[in-house]
Structure formats: structure tokens, C-alpha cells
Amino acid sequence: MIAALRYEWRRLTTLRSTWWLTAIGAVVTLGLALLIALAIASAGEVSEGDNYQLGAVATQGAAVGGVPLLVAYLFALLGVFCFGHEYRHGMIRATLTAVPSRGAVFAAKVLVTAAAAFLVGAVITLLGAGIALLVLSAIDGEGGTALELALGVGTYTALFALVGLALASLFRNQIASLVVVLVMPTVVEAVIQAVLVFPPAFDDVQFLARYLPFDAGSQLYVQLSPNDALDLLGYDPLGAVGGGLVFAGFTALLLAAAGVLFVRRDA
Amino acid sequence: MATIEAQALGKRYGPKQAVDDLSFRVDPGSVTGFLGPNGSGKSTTMRLMLGLDNGVGSTTFDGMPFRSLGEPMRHVGALLEAKPFHPTRTARNHLRLLAAANGITDARVDQVLELVGLTAVARGKPKKFSLGMGQRLGIAAALLGDPHTLILDEPANGLDPQGIQWLRGFLKDFAAHGHSVFVSSHLLAEMALMADRLVVIGRGRLIASGPVDDFVKTSRRRAVVLRSPDLTRLGPVLAERGGYVEGQPDGSFVVTGLDRDQVGDVAYEIGARVHELTSREATLEQAFLEATGVSEEFVGGSIGGEPGSPPAPPGRTPDPGDPNVASAR
Numbered sequence: 001m002i003a004a005l006r007y008e009w010r011r012l013t014t015l016r017s018t019w020w021l022t023a024i025g026a027v028v029t030l031g032l033a034l035l036i037a038l039a040i041a042s043a044g045e046v047s048e049g050d051n052y053q054l055g056a057v058a059t060q061g062a063a064v065g066g067v068p069l070l071v072a073y074l075f076a077l078l079g080v081f082c083f084g085h086e087y088r089h090g091m092i093r094a095t096l097t098a099v100p101s102r103g104a105v106f107a108a109k110v111l112v113t114a115a116a117a118f119l120v121g122a123v124i125t126l127l128g129a130g131i132a133l134l135v136l137s138a139i140d141g142e143g144g145t146a147l148e149l150a151l152g153v154g155t156y157t158a159l160f161a162l163v164g165l166a167l168a169s170l171f172r173n174q175i176a177s178l179v180v181v182l183v184m185p186t187v188v189e190a191v192i193q194a195v196l197v198f199p200p201a202f203d204d205v206q207f208l209a210r211y212l213p214f215d216a217g218s219q220l221y222v223q224l225s226p227n228d229a230l231d232l233l234g235y236d237p238l239g240a241v242g243g244g245l246v247f248a249g250f251t252a253l254l255l256a257a258a259g260v261l262f263v264r265r266d267a
Numbered sequence: 268m269a270t271i272e273a274q275a276l277g278k279r280y281g282p283k284q285a286v287d288d289l290s291f292r293v294d295p296g297s298v299t300g301f302l303g304p305n306g307s308g309k310s311t312t313m314r315l316m317l318g319l320d321n322g323v324g325s326t327t328f329d330g331m332p333f334r335s336l337g338e339p340m341r342h343v344g345a346l347l348e349a350k351p352f353h354p355t356r357t358a359r360n361h362l363r364l365l366a367a368a369n370g371i372t373d374a375r376v377d378q379v380l381e382l383v384g385l386t387a388v389a390r391g392k393p394k395k396f397s398l399g400m401g402q403r404l405g406i407a408a409a410l411l412g413d414p415h416t417l418i419l420d421e422p423a424n425g426l427d428p429q430g431i432q433w434l435r436g437f438l439k440d441f442a443a444h445g446h447s448v449f450v451s452s453h454l455l456a457e458m459a460l461m462a463d464r465l466v467v468i469g470r471g472r473l474i475a476s477g478p479v480d481d482f483v484k485t486s487r488r489r490a491v492v493l494r495s496p497d498l499t500r501l502g503p504v505l506a507e508r509g510g511y512v513e514g515q516p517d518g519s520f521v522v523t524g525l526d527r528d529q530v531g532d533v534a535y536e537i538g539a540r541v542h543e544l545t546s547r548e549a550t551l552e553q554a555f556l557e558a559t560g561v562s563e564e565f566v567g568g569s570i571g572g573e574p575g576s577p578p579a580p581p582g583r584t585p586d587p588g589d590p591n592v593a594s595a596r
Contacts, residue, residue, distance in 0.1 A: 003338070003367075003368040003369065003370075004368065006367040006368055007364065007365075007367050007368035009367075010360075010363065010364045010367040011364055014356050014357075014360040014361075014363070014364055015353065015355070015356060016355055017355075085353055089350075089351070089352065089353050089354065090348055090350065090351040091351060091352065091353055093314075093319055093347050093348065093351050094351045094352065094365065094408065096317075096318070096319055097317055097319075097339065097340070097343075097345045097347070098339070098340055098364075098365045098368045098369060099368045100317075100318055100333055100334040100336065100339050101334060264321065265321070266314070266319065266320040266321055267314070267319040267320070
């Protein structure tokens with residue numbers, strides 16, 4: 001297992017795309033965080049202890065406005081690449097001759113991808129929160145909230161990356177996996193949610209919308225969202241823990257299927 | 268020790284039995300060539316041996332299956348296909364990646380890069396590599412752990428003549444140090460120069476295994492060329508002793524079924540004059556075509572052949588005008 005972890009870590013760190021995506025993620029998110037912070041500051045409407053503003057800056061709007069969480073999408077790409085590259089370039093044969101235990105290879109990929117995604121997601125969010133605290137001096141900085149956001153974003157990013165990893169392992173096709181992992185949360189879930197929540201005819205099954213995995217998972221970091229307005233229609237999303245568990249369960253199912261097939265299929 | 272033992276390997280893809288009850292042994296100290304027509308299951312067999320494909324049967328390396336080997340690259344080096352690397356990871360980093368899982372130092376990485384002649388492009392992206400350079404990187408990966416056993420699928424593919432010569436010398440030397448080499452190739456002339464022993468398969472089944480010379484001797488093309496003015500007397504006696512005599516356009520006769528000494532002895536017994544008596548050795552290519560002719564999967568049809576008539580299996584058609592028949596292996 002140690003050998004598999006060493007292999008996976010070096011696999012990740014010797015790819016340029018890892019560094020590019022992480023650098024782009026850091027620069028864009030922190031740049032946006034700074035812009036948002038400056039915009040709020042110039043609007044001059046900073047009220048003391050306003051946590052929504054901290055979240056707005058630290059997650060570039062994702063925590064307050066239904067905007068996609070950029071860092072999670074970037075790591076979904078890295079998750080897809082984790083297995084996508086193996087099959088696209090025939091690397092899987094080289095990998096399994098260097099580390100013959102498939103269980104170890106799969107577990108190492110899951111652990112390294114999840115750890116990297118969690119760390120980068122959490123650190124970027126903490127840095128974003130730092131920018132908010134620096135620029136918006138009126139926020140007195142409730143450290144607990146910044147930490148909660150960082151944990152939520154980190155966890156969501158890690159789970160999102162693992163969904164990408166599992167899909168690429170199941171499909172063995174990078175493009176198909178990328179399409180599914182990007183379209184599922186942004187388009188498919190939004191459509192299903194609209195169908196379930198708006199027409200009164202579906203009121204009986206409306207609660208199912210709470211279990212849409214990506215939307216449920218986003219409750220890990222969302223503090224205020226347009227969906228909150230839907231409670232007028234009787235829609236009541238899950239909380240951070242419940243939503244996180246739904247998303248984690250969804251991810252675990254995908255990983256289990258991918259892991260079983262990875263061990264059984266021909267490389 | 269570096270013995271490979273394959274036991275009853277089998278692999279089925281849907282209705283097609285790709286590898287069927289295949290058993291063989293590769294002993295240290297020799298280069299064992301792995302021959303078979305296209306699609307006969309060579310690559311599948313190699314993947315089965317390394318546990319990359321799931322099938323039936325078992326392969327052990329000094330008694331251990333590949334999946335049970337700790338730091339496997341220190342025991343078995345493998346080259347399975349052209350270009351099994353990420354196009355933007357440098358050659359050196361590709362090897363460092365494999366090394367990371369097998370406790371191999373960066374110094375050894377640089378050493379094998381030097382050995383295969385890739386030092387100059389070690390920090391270059393392999394997407395610009397030619398097929399031959401990619402193959403060298405694959406060979407470097409196989410040698411990385413200083414293994415006692417090499418499993419190489421078509422390693423000469425894409426190599427220039429210098430590269431092929433280097434590889435041949437290297438593998439022979441490697442085997443001479445008491446190591447095992449199991450190498451497939453479709454280049455029969457190359458295999459004849461490189462291999463000491465052969466495993467020959469057709470349609471996933473074992474056709475022959477043993478020393479190259481023994482395999483070549485199984486060829487029906489191995490014969491005795493005879494010139495004798497007394498053939499009317501000699502012919503019937505040779506036939507009686509199990510020989511089959513066939514006249515050639517140039518007036519000579521080709522005797523199969525008896526060796527040169529036996530034909531000479533018969534001539535002496537009955538007092539027949541003999542003007543020429545030579546052994547004609549078959550080539551590895553001829554022996555291979557004969558042995559696999561019946562089991563070849565994709566037999567090429569002949570242009571202008573009668574419609575509906577099955578194409579003759581290669582190696583079966585007599586070819587008296589073949590200029591290569593007299594050449595020794």
C-alpha cells in the first residue's frame with residue numbers, strides 16, 4: 001500500500017496539468033475573492049459580523065448565490081484525469097506492472113486524490129477568507145465560520161473529485177467522464193429540480209429534489225442560496241450534514257462500483 | 268534462478284477462445300522466443316502471465332505469481348506495448364514514477380536512460396518521440412529494477428538496425444548471466460538470430476516448444492538433394508526404406524523421410540553412383556509457416572484464385588523454385 005501511495009503521489013506531481021490547474025484555481029479564485037471584497041467595500045454596506053459577506057468572498061459567491069464552486073470543478077477534472085490518463089495512454093499496464101495489487105492501486109488513487117482536493121479546496125477558501133478579513137475590516141472575523149467554510153468546501157471538493165475519478169474508472173473514457181461530471185450538477189440536476197419543485201402536480205414527490213447528490217452536497221458550504229426562496233413552494237433542502245451525507249453516499253456507491261469493476265476487468 | 272512456469276493458461280473473449288490450455292516453461296540462461304501468427308494470442312498470453320488480464324491458469328516466477336511479488340520490477344521487467352506512457356511526462360519522470368513504487372533510486376533511472384541511449388532526451392516530453400525512441404523508453408522501464416526475468420512483446424518494433432543489433436546482443440548477454448528472457452517477435456529472421464528456445468502457438472494453443480534447432484528440424488522442407496544416374500535402381504529401394512523421392516526440373520531429386528547418411532548408405536549397398544548428396548536445411552521461417560499453417564487465423568487469399576476455393580495454407584504449397592530452400596538457418 002505504501003508503494004501504491006508513493007506511485008500515485010509521484011504520478012500526480014509529475015503531471016503538468018496538476019500544477020496548471022492548481023495554479024489557475026488559486027489565481028482565479030483568489031483574484032475573484034479580492035475583486036468581490038473590493039466591490040463590497042466600495043459599496044460601503046459592510047455591517048458588522050456579516051458572515052454572508054465572508055462566505056461570498058471566500059467562495060467567490062458559491063456560498064451565497066448558486067454560483068458553481070470553481071475549485072471543485074477543477075478538481076473534478078483532476079479526478080477524471082486520475083483514471084482517464086491511465087486508459088487514454090495505456091499507462092494502466094505500466095501502472096499494474098509496477099504495482100500489481102489492484103486494490104492498492106485503486107485505494108491509493110482515492111486517498112491521494114481526496115487528500116489533494118480537500119487540502120487545496122480548504123486552503124484556497126481560508127486564503128479567500130483572509131482576503132475578506134483584510135479588505136472588509138468591519139467583519140470582525142469569526143474564525144469559526146471561516147474554518148467551517150474551509151471544511152465544507154474541502155469536503156465538497158474532495159467528494160466531487162472522487163465522483164470524477166469513479167466515472168473515469170467506470171467509463172474508461174476521459175471525454176465521456178468529463179461531460180458527465182460537468183453536466184450532471186449544472187444542467188441535469190437543475191432540470192430535475194425545476195421539474196420536481198415548481199409544478200404543483202409533483203408536490204408529493206417534491207422532497208426527492210433534496211436528494212439530488214450534487215445539490216445536496218453543496219449544502220456543505222452554502223449559507224444562503226436562491227433555493228432558499230423555494231421554501232415558499234414548500235421545498236426544504238437538507239442541511240450541511242444531511243446534504244453532505246447524501247453526496248458522500250452517492251460518491252461511495254460510484255466508488256464501490258468502480259472499485260469492484262477495476263479489480264475484475266481486464267486492464 | 269529465474270524460471271517462468273505457465274500452467275494451463277486460458278482466456279476467452281466472448282465466443283472466441285483467445286488462449287486455450289497453454290502451458291510452457293521458460294528456463295534461465297536462454298532467450299526464449301514466443302512465436303505465433305497475428306491474433307494467435309501472444310499478447311494476451313503475456314498479459315495473462317502478468318495478471319493484467321483475468322483468465323484461467325497460473326504463471327509463476329520462481330514459484331510466485333506476479334501479483335504476489337513485492338517490488339515486482341526488481342524481479343520481472345515487462346514491455347507490453349508501444350508507448351505506454353503519458354505524452355507530457357518527461358522520460359526521466361516516467362521512469363522515476365515506476366521507480367517510486369519499487370524502491371529504485373534516481374541514480375538507477377539515469378543509468379538505464381544511458382543504457383538505452385535516451386540521456387539526451389531524458390527531460391524531453393515523450394509525445395515527440397519516434398516509435399523507436401518510445402520503444403527504447405519501454406525497454407528502459409523493463410530494465411529499471413535490474414530484474415532477473417524479462418517479458419518483452421515485440422521489443423524490436425520500430426527500432427533501427429543499430430537498435431535491433433544492440434537489443435539482440437543485450438538480451439543474449441542478459442540471458443547468459445543466468446537470467447530469463449521471454450520475447451515475442453514476428454520478425455522470424457530476427458528471432459532465429461536471437462532465440463535459443465521457442466514457444467510456438469497458433470489460435471491460442473501450444474504448437475511446439477523447445478530448442479530452435481529441434482523446431483526447425485520438424486520442417487518437411489528439410490530434405491536431401493540427390494543427383495544420381497542410377498536413380499531407376501536407387502529410387503525403389505529408397506522408397507522401400509521410407510523415403511519419398513521427387514524429381515526436380517534441374518534433373519536432381521529431392522528425398523524426404525531419410526537423412527543424408529541413410530541415402531548414402533543405401534546407394535553404397537546397391538552400388539548406385541551418386542554425383543551429389545547434400546542436406547537441405549529448412550529455415551525457421553519455413554518451419555514456422557508449416558507448423559502454423561493449419562492454425563493460422565487470418566489466412567490471406569490469393570489474387571486471381573478460383574472463386575469459392577479456399578486459399579491454400581501458406582507453407583503447404585510445394586515451391587521447387589524457392590531460392591531460399593538451400594540456405595541454412
